[in-house]
Structure formats: C-alpha cells, structure tokens
Amino acid sequence: MQTDLLQGTLDTLVLKTLSWGPRHGYAVARWIKDTSSGTIAVEDRALYVSLHRLEERGWVESQWGLSENNRKAKYYELTSAGRRQLQTKASEFTAYALAMFKILQTA
Amino acid sequence: MRQIPGIRRLPHVGTSRSSIERDVDEEMHFHIQMRIEDLMRQGQSEADAKATATREYGDISLARHELASIDRRSARQASWRETLASVGQDIRFALRGLGTRPGFTATVLLTIALGVGANAAIFSVVDSVLLRPLPFTQPDRLVHLWETFHSNVDNRSEASYPDYLDWRARSKTFTDLAGYHGGGFLFGGSQPATVSGAKSTANFFDVLGVRPLVGRTFSAGEDAIGAPKVVLLSYGFWQRQFGGDRAVVGRAVTLDGTAATIIGVLPESFQFARQGGAQIWVPIDRGKVQREQRGNHWLNVVARLKPNATAATAAQDLSAIMRDLAKVYPPSNAGRDGLIVPLQQELVGSVKPILLLLYGAVVVVLLVACVNVANLLLIRGADRQREIAVRVALGAGKARLVRQLLTESLLLAVFGGLLGLGVAQAGLRALVGLIPAQQIRGIPQLATVGLDPRIVAYALLLSLLAGLGFGIIPALRMTKPALYDALKNAGRGSIGGASRLRDGLVVGEIALTVILLSGALLFGRSLMRLLAIDPGFRAEHVVTTNVVLPRANYRDAASQVDFFRRFTDRLRETPGMQSVGLTTKLPLDFGNSMGFYIASQPVPAPGQLPNASYREVSTDYFRTLGIPVTSGRTFGAGDDATAARVAVVNRAFVTAYFKNQDPIGQVLTTGSDSFHVVGVVGDVTIGKLEDKIPPTLYLPFAQNAEPVMTVVVRTTATVEQPSRGIREVVASLDPSAALSQVTSMDDLVTASASVFMRRFPLYLVGAFALTALLLAIVGIYGVVSYSVAQRTREMGIRLALGAEPKSLVALVLWHGGVMAAAGIVVGVGGALALGRFAATMLYGVRPSDPLTYASVALVLAVVAVCATIVPARRATRVDPALALRSD
Incomplete structure (x- = not known):
C-alpha cells in the first residue's frame, strides 16, 4: 500500500518535472531534490524505474540527444496522454492533501 | 516522435535485446558521471564523489535488470501495436478497394459462398454419418454377424435362434452377443395405432453399451417365453406420445392387444440405423417352435469383440463353430458359414x-x-x-x-x-x-x-x-x-x-x-x-397399406382369415375400388425364402436344396397388380385351410427347376408340408428393381394366415378417397385393428433404395x-x-x-x-x-x-x-x- 502510494507519488512528481519540456534523467533527479530542498529523498534507481515505466505506459517518450556539455543523454518528453495523466493525478492529490489538512486542523 | 527542439538527434532508441541493455548502461553511466562532476565542482575529492554518486543511485545491478526488463516489455508491446496498425491499415485499404468495385466484389462473394456453402452442407452430412462415432460404448469393438450359404456374401441371412445360442456358448472371441429383429406393433387400447418397433434379446443394450435416459433397459430373462411384457420407448416417441413425462416408467400400456409395462426411455442420442424407424423396443417374443428350428433364420446378431480379438480372429472363431454345427446338423447347416462385418460398415456402408x-x-x-x-x-x-x-x-x-x-x-x-x-x-x-x-x-x-x-x-x-x-x-x-x-x-x-x-x-x-x-x-x-425396367407389375392407380390385427383377439389362423375375407369383400363393394388383393410382402420388399424338395426329382445333397423366395397372397393379388398368368390357374375361393395345399410359381422358378418338365401338378415338399403347383405367373421384382428376379413361390393366404397383411387396391380415384374407404371398412369391422399410412405404389417405387x-x-x-x-x-x-x-x-x-x-x-x-x-x-x-x-x-x-x-x-x-x-x-x-x- 505504502510503496504503491510512493510509486504513484513519484510518478506524478516526474510527470510534473517534465511538464516544462524535455529533460534527461539526471536533470529530473536534480530538480526534484532541489525543489523539495532535500525533503523528498529518493534513490536515483527508483526515479529511473519510474521514468521507464511511464514510457511503457505511453505517458512519456524518450529519445537520445546531446546534453548541455555535449554528452550523449537520453531525453524524456511528456506525451499528450502523459499531460492528461498529470492533470488527473495533480487534482486528485490536491484534493487528498486538502482533506488531510482539514482533518488535522480540527484535531 | 517529433524532434525535441534544440536537441541534436542521435540514433533512435534501440529495440533489440542487446541495444536495450546498452542504452540502459549508457543512461546510468551518464547520470553517475554528471553527479560525480557536480560533486567535484562542490569540492569533493574524486573518490568521495564517486562513492556518494553510487550510494545515491542505489543498487546498480538491480536497476540494470529492472530497467532492461521494462524496456523489453514496452518494445514488445510497441511492435505488436505496429503490426496491428499495419494489418488494420491493410484491411481498411482492402475494404475501400472492394467497395469501389461492387460488381466485382459481389461476383466474387457469391462465387465463394456457393463453393464453400455446398461444401459445408455435404461435409456436415459426411461428418454426422461417417466421421462421428456411433452412439455406443467403444463402437469400434462392435461387429454384426451373418450366416452365409456356400460362403456367398450376397447370399447372407440372419441367424437361426439355435445357431445364435451356440455362438454365444462356444465363441472365445466375443465378450457377448445379442440379437434383434424389426417388427410392427399395435400401440394403444381401443383405437390403436400402428407403430414401428424392434425386438431384441434382453442383453442387446448391454452389448451396445447404451444406458437409458429414464428407468432401465431389459433384464435377463425378460426375453424368455411367457415372460411379462415390458417396453422401452425411443426418445422421440416418449416426447411425442407422453410429452417427455419421466413418470411414464411403470405405466401399463396395451401392445398388440395385451398389457405391457413401460420400463424405460432410451437416450436422445440412441439410433440404430438398421432399425432406424423403431419407436419402441420390446424383448423378442417368438414361440418355442421358432426358437428351436435351426433352419429358420430370423435373428440379426451383434457382438462385442474381446479386447484381444480382432474381426479376423473372430471370423475364424465363427467359421470353426459353423463347421462343427454343419457336421452335427447337416439338414439345416450343411454349406453354411459365418460372416463378420464391423458394425459401422454394416450401418452406414451402403451410403x-x-x-x-x-x-x-x-x-x-x-x-x-x-x-x-x-x-x-x-x-x-x-x-x-x-x-x-x-x-x-x-x-x-x-x-x-x-x-x-x-x-x-x-x-x-x-x-x-x-x-x-x-x-x-x-x-x-x-x-x-x-x-x-x-x-x-x-x-x-x-x-x-x-x-x-x-x-x-x-x-x-x-x-x-x-x-x-x-x-x-x-x-x-x-x-x-x-x-x-x-x-x-x-x-x-x-x-x-x-x-x-x-x-x-x-x-x-x-x-x-x-x-x-x-x-x-x-x-x-x-x-x-x-x-x-419392367418390374412385372403395374404400379399406376394402385394404393397400399398394412392392416394389423391385435394378436390377442386373433390368436388362430381361422379368425385372421375370416377377418381379411370379410375385409376384402366389403372393400370391393366400396365405390371406386376396382380390385382388392392381399399379400404378406410387396414386390419391392425383400422376402423370406425357403428350401424344398421336388417330389419328381432325385433328393439333392444337404446344402444343395432348391430355394425360392415366397410370399402369401390372396385370390385377387395378381389381378390387382396386373401380373399375367402364363399357365394354369391362380388361387380360388376353394383353396382354403380345408383343401389340399397349393402354390403358384413364377417363370424364373420354372426356368430354374423345371427346364424339361411341366410345372403344373408338380409337388414341392418342405418336410412337414407339401404343395401342388397349380399355376405359373410372370416374373415380378423382389427387393431391388435392378436385381435378378429370383425363383418365387406364391402361397394362398387362406392356407397360411398372418395377423398382419398388406392390402393392394386398384382404384379409379386418387390416394385420398381409397384411403378413407379402407379406413372406414376396417373401423366398421373391428375398431381395434389398425392401418399404417396409405401410399400409392408409384410413390413406393420412387422412394425405394x-x-x-x-x-x-x-x-x-x-x-x-x-x-x-x-x-x-x-x-x-x-x-x-x-x-x-x-x-x-x-x-x-x-x-x-x-x-x-x-x-x-x-x-x-x-x-x-x-x-x-x-x-x-x-x-x-x-x-x-x-x-x-x-x-x-x-x-x-x-x-x-x-x-x-x-x-x-x-x-x-x-x-x-x-x-x-x-x-x-x-x-x-x-x-x-x-x-x-x-x-
């Protein structure tokens, strides 16, 4: 249950990261760590599993390209199905967080 | 995928097994290198940076395995999707192409529909008749047994009851043998109907391995002389006559004027082509005399082979028994042999x-x-x-x-x-x-x-x-x-x-x-x-039906003769009826045959006895069917039970046995009886139209009565009117007698095999x-x-x-x-x-x-x-x- 939740959460975060445009896996990892100021500590391995799985589901597409320092890197990009998935998950998650927040407030 | 802006495109992501693993490794390598460089930029030593990067990444060999397997899976799915898409494209393209040429498409479709349709129709017949196993247990172990005369397969006959008993007692290659023969019944009490059925030995259904749908099949002893009468219903008859009522078992019914008990219903799948029309089955009920005559062949025999036996070893077994019987009982068994035919071939071989x-x-x-x-x-x-x-x-x-x-x-x-x-x-x-x-x-x-x-x-x-x-x-x-x-x-x-x-x-x-x-x-x-082919009789304007008397009310020959005498007299007076005759067998029915001695000729060796097909007919039979009398006379009113026994023969009989003799006045002996030949008539087809007409003997019905007779009527009208006339006459004489359907002779010829x-x-x-x-x-x-x-x-x-x-x-x-x-x-x-x-x-x-x-x-x-x-x-x-x- 918990791992599912975590996996789902990580997937949503990855989709969000890609929503501003194509990135390679390292950039995705850095952005999540930097933006959450290290709150979300996740193994890089899990992040790549998430990326490859999102690709298998057709929410993300990949392609080899050249990185900013001219190295061969695999870039990921949201598909339109991935964008819809992100919207669904984001609103689900917001509703969930609001509900949690409300309950915790009344306590 | 569209080109990602700002990024130079490199070769496409691989889909083969090795390229997938290479891609996974490269991606991992890139990540760790980038991390090391970042960390070193922040002041870590190369060794520390390497250790941190690897730790942050997690289990590398696990990752390699996981990622590669995800990618392989998605590559497989992608290639499937691609195939499906291209097949779909082919289909859409083909449909569009066919749609633009409706004439061509319709012609082709019609052509294929005719070709495949005709084929499927015939195949379904071939399948149900030839390919599907018979509805019995292990049907390939079942065989049909015949007796033959001088090993001539065309001259095969049913077994006599004593021979059947000896086969059962002596054979070493059968688990069991059972017998059956066809028959008609009068079913019901006051207004009986004729029902076709069959009679079998008590073990018949056990040998076939058929279990009843309701109730039981025959038990041992129920085929003995004088045993209480029991009846098995076919599925179809049970449905039609009793509405599929399961409580029918145990009910008493009237069969041929006597009481019988329904003991069971056969399954829907049961069918036995040699008695295909049988609506009911009862145990054999012939009397002592017929069960003791070794020369009287009336029982069809089926048998199940022992597991180690084959049709060939069974045939040897049967022949050995028949040779023994020929030595012990030469008058009836000399020259007789046995024949074994696989049941499947016996039942569907002709079609x-x-x-x-x-x-x-x-x-x-x-x-x-x-x-x-x-x-x-x-x-x-x-x-x-x-x-x-x-x-x-x-x-x-x-x-x-x-x-x-x-x-x-x-x-x-x-x-x-x-x-x-x-x-x-x-x-x-x-x-x-x-x-x-x-x-x-x-x-x-x-x-x-x-x-x-x-x-x-x-x-x-x-x-x-x-x-x-x-x-x-x-x-x-x-x-x-x-x-x-x-x-x-x-x-x-x-x-x-x-x-x-x-x-x-x-x-x-x-x-x-x-x-x-x-x-x-x-x-x-x-x-x-x-x-x-000239069948020797004139079929046009002749209608025919069977008249069946309940045996219980007509036990002796005199009462049977009396009924049919009154019946023909009354029917002849009915308007539209030109001539009325009776017979035990119609020309296209196969008949029984008998062996006899000719009094004026030397006694032949056993097994060499002259042989003729025979049937019992009434006085006007020949006139009604237009069969010419070539010499002598046919039967008269005087040829009754009290007079000397007489016979009429056909021309083939004269050719076969009286080449240089005048047939009129000759005496034929069968052992107990002797007949005086009084006339010769034209040849008439017996059985099949194309078969050679055998020597045939006609006996007067009044001297050889039967409770079931076939009436032939030459009329000036169509089938309906004589049909009603015959029905009315029978009803007025005895409502407990029954008729089968009235058919025209022409239709019978057309429907013949x-x-x-x-x-x-x-x-x-x-x-x-x-x-x-x-x-x-x-x-x-x-x-x-x-x-x-x-x-x-x-x-x-x-x-x-x-x-x-x-x-x-x-x-x-x-x-x-x-x-x-x-x-x-x-x-x-x-x-x-x-x-x-x-x-x-x-x-x-x-x-x-x-x-x-x-x-x-x-x-x-x-x-x-x-x-x-x-x-x-x-x-x-x-x-x-x-x-x-x-x-």
Whole structure:
C-alpha cells in the first residue's frame, strides 16, 4: 500500500518535472531534490524505474540527444496522454492533501 | 516522435535485446558521471564523489535488470501495436478497394459462398454419418454377424435362434452377443395405432453399451417365453406420445392387444440405423417352435469383440463353430458359414460411396470457384498494374504488397464463407427434404444434421484456405518486377505470361465442369435405365397399406382369415375400388425364402436344396397388380385351410427347376408340408428393381394366415378417397385393428433404395455441375472480354487496314474455342480416370459411356461459343480512329 502510494507519488512528481519540456534523467533527479530542498529523498534507481515505466505506459517518450556539455543523454518528453495523466493525478492529490489538512486542523 | 527542439538527434532508441541493455548502461553511466562532476565542482575529492554518486543511485545491478526488463516489455508491446496498425491499415485499404468495385466484389462473394456453402452442407452430412462415432460404448469393438450359404456374401441371412445360442456358448472371441429383429406393433387400447418397433434379446443394450435416459433397459430373462411384457420407448416417441413425462416408467400400456409395462426411455442420442424407424423396443417374443428350428433364420446378431480379438480372429472363431454345427446338423447347416462385418460398415456402408462421391463433387465445385476468383483477381490485377507500380516506386516493399493483396483475398474469402454458411443451411434443408422418409429411417443421423460449431469452423477454415489458394498466385504475379514496366506503357500492352495463366485457369475450370457434368449425366442415364425396367407389375392407380390385427383377439389362423375375407369383400363393394388383393410382402420388399424338395426329382445333397423366395397372397393379388398368368390357374375361393395345399410359381422358378418338365401338378415338399403347383405367373421384382428376379413361390393366404397383411387396391380415384374407404371398412369391422399410412405404389417405387440411390446423386451432382457450368461461363466471358478490351488498339488497326469485322469475330471466337477444346479434352480424360469409382453406383451404363462424353463436350462447346460471342461482337464495333487516338 505504502510503496504503491510512493510509486504513484513519484510518478506524478516526474510527470510534473517534465511538464516544462524535455529533460534527461539526471536533470529530473536534480530538480526534484532541489525543489523539495532535500525533503523528498529518493534513490536515483527508483526515479529511473519510474521514468521507464511511464514510457511503457505511453505517458512519456524518450529519445537520445546531446546534453548541455555535449554528452550523449537520453531525453524524456511528456506525451499528450502523459499531460492528461498529470492533470488527473495533480487534482486528485490536491484534493487528498486538502482533506488531510482539514482533518488535522480540527484535531 | 517529433524532434525535441534544440536537441541534436542521435540514433533512435534501440529495440533489440542487446541495444536495450546498452542504452540502459549508457543512461546510468551518464547520470553517475554528471553527479560525480557536480560533486567535484562542490569540492569533493574524486573518490568521495564517486562513492556518494553510487550510494545515491542505489543498487546498480538491480536497476540494470529492472530497467532492461521494462524496456523489453514496452518494445514488445510497441511492435505488436505496429503490426496491428499495419494489418488494420491493410484491411481498411482492402475494404475501400472492394467497395469501389461492387460488381466485382459481389461476383466474387457469391462465387465463394456457393463453393464453400455446398461444401459445408455435404461435409456436415459426411461428418454426422461417417466421421462421428456411433452412439455406443467403444463402437469400434462392435461387429454384426451373418450366416452365409456356400460362403456367398450376397447370399447372407440372419441367424437361426439355435445357431445364435451356440455362438454365444462356444465363441472365445466375443465378450457377448445379442440379437434383434424389426417388427410392427399395435400401440394403444381401443383405437390403436400402428407403430414401428424392434425386438431384441434382453442383453442387446448391454452389448451396445447404451444406458437409458429414464428407468432401465431389459433384464435377463425378460426375453424368455411367457415372460411379462415390458417396453422401452425411443426418445422421440416418449416426447411425442407422453410429452417427455419421466413418470411414464411403470405405466401399463396395451401392445398388440395385451398389457405391457413401460420400463424405460432410451437416450436422445440412441439410433440404430438398421432399425432406424423403431419407436419402441420390446424383448423378442417368438414361440418355442421358432426358437428351436435351426433352419429358420430370423435373428440379426451383434457382438462385442474381446479386447484381444480382432474381426479376423473372430471370423475364424465363427467359421470353426459353423463347421462343427454343419457336421452335427447337416439338414439345416450343411454349406453354411459365418460372416463378420464391423458394425459401422454394416450401418452406414451402403451410403458411404454416395457421400464420398458427393464430397468429391463439392470439392470440385469449390476448386472451380477458386479458379474463377483467381481469374477475376488476375483480370482486376491487370487493371491495377499502374497503381501497384506507383506504390512500388514510392517504396512499398514486395512483401508488404503481397500482404496487402492477400489481405484483400482473405477478406473476400471470409465474407464469402460467412455467406456460404447461409447457403449451407438452406442447402442442407433442401438436401434432407429430397430424401424420402423411408430412406431417412435407414440413415437416422440425417434427422439431426445441421450447422454445429464443428461445421462452422470447417467452413471458415475452408474459406481461409480458399482465400490463400486463389489469392497467392495473383498476388505473386502482380508484384513480379517485370510488371513494373507497366508504369512506362500505362498498362496498355498485354503481357503474355499473365494472359497465358488466365487462359490456363479457364481451361482448368472447363475441365472440372466436364467432370461434374459427365457424372451427373451418368447418374441421369442410370436412373432412366432403372425406371425403364419392367418390374412385372403395374404400379399406376394402385394404393397400399398394412392392416394389423391385435394378436390377442386373433390368436388362430381361422379368425385372421375370416377377418381379411370379410375385409376384402366389403372393400370391393366400396365405390371406386376396382380390385382388392392381399399379400404378406410387396414386390419391392425383400422376402423370406425357403428350401424344398421336388417330389419328381432325385433328393439333392444337404446344402444343395432348391430355394425360392415366397410370399402369401390372396385370390385377387395378381389381378390387382396386373401380373399375367402364363399357365394354369391362380388361387380360388376353394383353396382354403380345408383343401389340399397349393402354390403358384413364377417363370424364373420354372426356368430354374423345371427346364424339361411341366410345372403344373408338380409337388414341392418342405418336410412337414407339401404343395401342388397349380399355376405359373410372370416374373415380378423382389427387393431391388435392378436385381435378378429370383425363383418365387406364391402361397394362398387362406392356407397360411398372418395377423398382419398388406392390402393392394386398384382404384379409379386418387390416394385420398381409397384411403378413407379402407379406413372406414376396417373401423366398421373391428375398431381395434389398425392401418399404417396409405401410399400409392408409384410413390413406393420412387422412394425405394434402387431409385433413390440414383436420383439423389443425380439431383445433387446435377446441381453442382450446373453451378460449375455457370462459374465456367463467367470465367470464359470474363477472360475473353478482358482480352478484347486489352486489344482494342490492335482491333482498331486491323479495321483501319481493311479487315472484315467477320474476321475479327473469328479471331475472338478462336480464342474461346481453343480454351474450350483444351478444357474438354482434359476434363474427359479426368472423368474417365475418376469414373471407375462411380461404377458400382451406376446401372446399365458404363462409366466410359461414349454418348455421355459426347453430349457433355457438345454442351460445353455451345456454352463456350455463347460466352465468347458477346465480347467478339464488341470487338467489331471498335471505332478505329478512337482506338488509335486513345493513347
């Protein structure tokens, strides 16, 4: 249950990261760590599993390209199905967080 | 995927196994390198940075495995999606293409529907009659036993009861033997109905391995003399008569005027073709005398082979027993042997050749259909040469094009096959409707024949095979590189190879049609010969029915004779009845035969006794059926039980036994009885129309009464009126007597096996042959029209140079004529080669009958010319100027 939740959460975060445009896996990892100021500590391995799985589901597409320092890197990009998935998950998650927040407030 | 902006594109993400693993490694390597560089930029030593990066990443070998397996899975899915998409594209493209040519599509669909439908219909009959196992336990271990005389298989007979008992006691190769024979019953009390049934020994259903649906089957001892009467109902009779009521078991019913108890119901699947019409089964109930006479053959015997026995070892076993019996009982058993036939062969053997022949015929029809469709596809393909050339020029691979064209063929095949199921359903109904009820009883499987899932699967599989068959040659031919020249000359020149192939297919089609037509004609001529046989009696205006007396009320001969005397007298007075006769067997019934001594001739050795078929008839029987009296007299009113016993013989009898003697006044002895021959009558068919008429003996009914007689009435009216008359007379004399259905003699002749076995294949093979002929006409017409259209320019030039239109017609006719001639020659050769398989089914005509082949050749030649004349005339109407300018 918990791992599912975590996996789902990580997937949503990855989709969000890609929503501003194509990135390679390292950039995705850095952005999540930097933006959450290290709150979300996740193994890089899990992040790549998430990326490859999102690709298998057709929410993300990949392609080899050249990185900013001219190295061969695999870039990921949201598909339109991935964008819809992100919207669904984001609103689900917001509703969930609001509900949690409300309950915790009344306590 | 679209190019990601700002990023230079590198080779596509790999999909092969090794490239997937390489990609995973590279991606991982890139990540760790970037992290190390970042950390070193923040001041860490290279060693520390490396350690941190690896720790942050997690289990590297696990990651490598996980990522590669996800990627492999998605690569597999992607390739599936791609295949599906391209197949879908092929199908959409093919559907669009077929939709734009409705005439072509409809012709092809109809052709396939006819071919596959006819095939599925016949196959479903073959399947239910020949392929499905008999509805018994381990049916391949069951055999039918016969007695033969002088080892002559044509002279086989039922077993006598004592012989059967000895077989049971002495044989070492059977687990058990059981006996049965047919019979009619009077079912019900006050207003009984005649019901056909069968009688068997108590163990009959145990030997077959048949379990009852309700109740039980016979128990040991229930077939003993004087045992209480018990009845088993067939499923159909149970449904019709008792509405499927399970409480029927234990109920008392009246059978032949005596009380009997229903003990069970047979399962729906039970059928026994030799007693196919049996509605009820009871234990054998013949008396002591008939069970003790070793010379009285009335019991059919089935047996189950022991696990280690074969039909061959059982046959040796049976012959050894029969040799022993011949030594001990020479008067009855000298010269007698046993014969073993597998039960399956005994039950369906007679229809097997016909079914195989019909199956062969429908396979030929399907072949013709396929050839025709292949030809239409080739013609259409020629029109599409440009389209295909363009697609090749645009980079379509040959394999892809072949697939595209095959998709079209398979689609046509499947849709045609689905339509064919409708054709099969209608065809089956018509086919079963063609079979007289009398013959259906002998092939009870036909009653349930239909389109079950097996047949649907067969039809669809056949369609796909056909689709591949007629699609592959055109597909390969159309994508042949040489045809790409088509682009240059815009499909205007005719291409020799393709037109030769088309002509060859038409020749094949005509040849197959010739084979079918010859077959149909041979059956037609057999039927004509058969119907031209003089059966020795006049069937027109004669109706017949069985009158059955309840045995319980008519125990002695005197009461039976008395009833039938009064019955004939009363019926004769009814208006419209010209003449009324009685007999125990009609001419087309097989009868019993008896052996006898001729008093004026030396006593023959045992087993060499003269033999004759016999039947008991009334005074007016001969007059009613128009059988001529050639010398002496027939029976008179005085030939009754109190007078000396007399007999009338037929001419074949005189030829066989009284070559140089006057038959009148001769005395025949059977041991206990002797008969004085008082007259000779003309020969009358016994059993089958085509069989040689055997020596026949007629005995006066008044001296040999039976409680069941067949009445024959010559009338001036149709069937309905005499039918009512007979019914009224019987009812007025005794309401407890019953009648079977009244039929005209003509109908009986038509429904007889001899006529049916020729008429049925004639109708079907004839229908198939006409179908093939129709397809062949379409084929010839299509190919010739096409070649005329292709040669418009050539025709135009010829006309411009002053050719006579007549010579152009001749040119085109020549093309059709050569194809027809070649097809006829090949077809006649094929028909001659195949004809010997049909030889046993023909009558009075040889399979190599020259008149048949001459007529078929003539028909096809005429048809070919007619199919060619329309396009030929079109050739002469070409406007030279237009034809030349049109390029």
